[in-house]
Amino acid sequence: MNDNIDGNIGRRSPRGLRQFFEAISLMANSPWGNGPKGGDGDGSGDGKKPGPRNPWVTPDPIDINRGRKPRGPSALDELLRKGRGGFGGGGSGGGSQFDLGDSAKFWKWGVLAAAVLWVIFSSFHIVPPEKEGVITRLGSYSRTAGPGVKLTWPAPIERIRLEDVRAIRTMAVGSPNATDENFVLTRDQSLIDLAYEVRWSVRDPELFFFQLSDPEGTIREVAESSMRATVANFNLTDAIGPGRVEIEAQVQQRMQDLLNQYRAGVSIQGIAIRQADPPSQVDEAFKEVTAALQERESAINLSRAYQQQVLERARGDTAAFDQIYEQYRLAPGVTRKRLYYETMENVLSNVDKTVVEARGVTPYLPLNEVQKRIPATPPAAATKGGE
Template sequence: MSNENDASMAGRRPGGLRHLLQQISQMANSPWGNGPKDGDDGGKGSGGDGKRPGPRNPWVTPDPADQRRGAKPRGPSALDELLRKGRGGFGGGSGGSGGQFNLGDSAKFWKWIVLALVVAWVVFSSFHIVPPEKEGVVTRLGSYSRTVGPGVKFTWPAPIERIRMEDVRAIRTMPVGSPNATDENFVLTRDQSIVDLAYEVRWSVRDPELFFFQLADPEGTIREVAESSMRATVANFDLVQAIGPGRVEIEAQVQQRMQELLDQYRAGVLIQGIAIRQVDPPSQVDEAFKEVTAARQERESAINLARAYEQQVLERARGDTSAFDQIYAQYELSPEVTRKRLYYETMETVLSNVDKTIVEARGVTPYLPLNEVQKRLKAPEAAQKGGE
């Protein structure tokens, strides 16, 4: 008896739960139909499980009593279909296989995703566009493989092969020292003087393979080589040459020394040129050095003036000598005529700038000083203009 009572109670419990769910679903504004009316039996008519037509309540399972009376069971609700499709899309859900997961469609979906990722990885890591001004260094598993020129290039996908591009046409500038007084670069000259040098090194990459793999710090090496070459070169010039006329020669020698050292290091670098920006003495003796420089310039100016006067006198003497030789040749041909000509030319030169009065013998018309008359006429006009 006790077993039969327990079974009957267990059979009633689901019915009470269904009745409660039907009441909740048949409240006002319910999405599955209107609320219950007077005389209805728990909402069977409006829930889709009774006599009256209406949408089926997705929260209510079919009543076993209705099924025993021959009622035709309805299919799953729209909500059940939606949940089932969602579980199937993620590889879940249960069916006639006893609740096992259905991974067929999901596996195909993930295969396409993986294939697309592999294709994108191969395309983006295998095809490279090298610009015209650059060259590409290809490494295979970290070691050098080859150098490629401009254009579209193909490599094995990363990380098997990688490409590193470098601009081989750009001219780069490296300043050494600074024109500012706070950053001094002292260099010793041949006459034991000290100068503050500021210069620039212009260089470019000649061989990308050597530039990448031969030196650990290429730019640092270039700077150290530039400083060493400059000190070795300036040590062969005195102070005056380093400051003024020897700059061009110093730049050429430093460029040559740097290129030789970098070629020995196999740096793959080409030195384009050296440009000296500043050559000054130390700031502590700058004023005294300027005075010494001014005195040297004055000395050079005086020496240049003396040399110019020397050249002028020499040229005049050479001209007089040539003229005398010509006159002597004429004198040999006609001594009397040449003697009178020399007398007249000499008197003309002597008397041309002095006031003179010429007295002639009797019977000769006196000399009319037209030049003196013209001078006296012009004198008042010049004085009047000067007063205005």
């Protein structure tokens, strides 16, 4: 070996020899090498001055016997010991040591499992039958998904938002129990306090989410403007009475037309007026007016019923006269006498005195007194006697 070293030294240049000896000197003074005079691996040489201590080797108990104070573990040993304790490793004295390679593998598998779960749960979606899913890609609209199992790119690349397109939603405008009154002007310059409900549903989720910044606020404003424009064509009597049904129909049509122009993606299902009262300051006066209007309507209905009754009676008399006329054309004399007898019977049926002008008959017959003297015969006895 010395021959090899000598040969190598001989072949080196003076500059190379200087670098070689500097490297040997550094190795001799390093904590992993021997002292100037050589020594064992723990850094204690055979000479008078011991070499530097190896930081990776625990001090030998022999140093205690030599009267030398033992040194504690190095900072690197303490760091490794704490790492082993944090990962379930043993402490000192023959325990298991911490393996950096196993920890790296553990973290790699954990991150991979978390990524797989994230992709699965953010990519597969179940859309119920009554809903539709609006899918956005990086915040922009991408497509609309129907009911069923749908697949998307994992979040945050694509997201899905479900919306119930079959639910009927209700929006109240003006409440009967609210302190603030919702005044609407009628055609005859009168004010009424209106409270109504708007029933609506989502027709197109894409337009509902992306066309308007505040869809529900827009629906409320459209409802108020449509109601005011419609009530302005009705007077007070119709607005608080029989004109409610027509007002509701016109407001629904107006709202649907305006929302279609706004491309709101909403369908108006109906309008229901819950309250149509005058202002509270004149409520008593309006109640009296309402009562008078109801009495007027009642009188008009009674007169119409009497009119209908008279007309029906006249029609019946006309039909009876036509029948009698047909009989009169066939037998005029007999029909004339029959009409005379029936008329006299109707006229004299409630008269107490009867005068008969005929030969051999007393001019005055007290027939009423005779009838009073005749005892009334029970119906059962009269029927038995007849048998």
